[in-house]
Amino acid sequence: MHNMKLPQYAIDGALRRRGRIHQFEEIEPTKTALIVIDMQNAFLQKGSPAEVPMARKIVPNINQLAKTLRASGGHVVWVKMTQTADNIIDWSTFFNGVNNPERADRMMDVLSEGSQGHDLWPELEFLDDDIVLHKNRYSAFLPSSSDLTQILVSNNIDTIAITGTVTNVCCESSARDAMMLNFKTIMVSDANAAHTDEEHIASLASVFQYFGDVFSTRELIELIGKTSQNKAVQAA
Numbered sequence: 001m002h003n004m005k006l007p008q009y010a011i012d013g014a015l016r017r018r019g020r021i022h023q024f025e026e027i028e029p030t031k032t033a034l035i036v037i038d039m040q041n042a043f044l045q046k047g048s049p050a051e052v053p054m055a056r057k058i059v060p061n062i063n064q065l066a067k068t069l070r071a072s073g074g075h076v077v078w079v080k081m082t083q084t085a086d087n088i089i090d091w092s093t094f095f096n097g098v099n100n101p102e103r104a105d106r107m108m109d110v111l112s113e114g115s116q117g118h119d120l121w122p123e124l125e126f127l128d129d130d131i132v133l134h135k136n137r138y139s140a141f142l143p144s145s146s147d148l149t150q151i152l153v154s155n156n157i158d159t160i161a162i163t164g165t166v167t168n169v170c171c172e173s174s175a176r177d178a179m180m181l182n183f184k185t186i187m188v189s190d191a192n193a194a195h196t197d198e199e200h201i202a203s204l205a206s207v208f209q210y211f212g213d214v215f216s217t218r219e220l221i222e223l224i225g226k227t228s229q230n231k232a233v234q235a236a
Contacts (some may be wrong), residue, residue, distance in 0.1 A: 001057055003197040004189045004216060010205035023213040024159075024184060026227050029072035033131075033157045034065050035148075037140060037164030037171050038081045039124055042110040042117035044165075049106040054193035054200075055165040056121075061191040061217040062163050063125040068221050075131065075155060078120060079148065081170065082134035083111040091137065138170045141177035149181055159184040161220060163191035168203035175207050185212030188220055 014021060039062065042050045066076045087094075087108075099107060110117030113134070120126055137145035152160070160183050162175050171192050179185040187207045194200035208214045215223065 001190055002054060002194065002200045005201075006189075006208060006214065007201065007205055010208050013209040017209065022215075024186065024223070027159050027184070027186075027223060029069060029074045029224050029227060031074075031157050032069060032159040032161065032224075033075040033077050033152055033155070034062075034069050035077050035079060035140065035160050035162045035164075035174065036062055036066070036124070037079045037162065037174060038166070039078070039121050039164050040080055040111075040117060041119050041121055042081070042107075042115075044121045045117070048110055048117060049103055050110060050117075052165045052193050052195060054195075058163070058165075058191050058193050059121065059123050061188070063123075065161065065163065065188065065191060065217055065220065066125060066130075068224055069161075070127070070129075072224050072227075074224075075157060076127070077131040077133065077148065077151070078124075078126060079140045079146065079164070079174075080118060080120070080132065080134050081111050082113055082118065082136055083108050084113075084136070087136055135170075137173075139173035139177045140170070141174055141181055152183070157183075159186070161186040161188055161215075163188050165193040166199075167192040167194035168199045169194075172203045172207060176211050179211040186220065187212065187214050189214050189216050191217050 042048050043052050044055050070076060133146050133148060135146040140146050140148045160178055162171050164171050175185050175187055187204055189204055204214050
């Protein structure tokens with residue numbers, strides 16, 4: 001598992017801006033969605049051109065969070081990176097800039113709908129009532145990338161917890177856009193995966209200071225339980 005300790009500069013920056021460590025001291029589970037990003041065979045399978053080895057280690061935490069949130073009335077959304085032939089033209093900076101031609105072709109092959117690489121990793125505990133959608137850019141909240149924003153709004157969701165891979169690419173891009181669309185945004189430190197500890201921590205530190213909050217799986221489950229318990233006491 002990645003090193004999860006936020007650097008002191010990120011903690012100091014958060015305290016300077018909001019006067020406390022965490023932005024969110026309670027959440028409403030029924031208005032919360034777990035967003036699981038790119039946990040597909042293309043990113044988890046050994047030997048894949050997009051393999052992130054650490055992503056295999058966060059699967060149990062994602063499953064645990066999904067189970068907890070469902071039980072508390074929340075939602076689970078599985079977001080799948082999906083590439084089509086059109087993207088070679090309308091996202092040419094990715095296919096012809098970020099990647100060399102050989103790798104671009106391999107990425108297209110493993111992330112095309114219907115390919116084995118496009119499927120969710122089989123160890124993930126997906127349920128039929130969960131939401132599944134496709135995106136075609138790093139950020140799932142970019143309007144041209146997916147319908148995620150509309151789906152969340154239609155389900156009265158105002159809080160999101162982002163998990164998946166890669167921490168500093170699709171996960172962070174989605175977190176930044178979600179906050180700027182006015183969603184309460186959380187990154188789960190031990191349910192996101194990057195290629196290195198350094199990239200992972202730098203990404204979490206940026207989100208923690210400027211875009212939302214960062215909790216571990218245990219901390220977020222405790223926060224969900226605390227809110228549910230308080231509601232039960234009030235209803236008694």
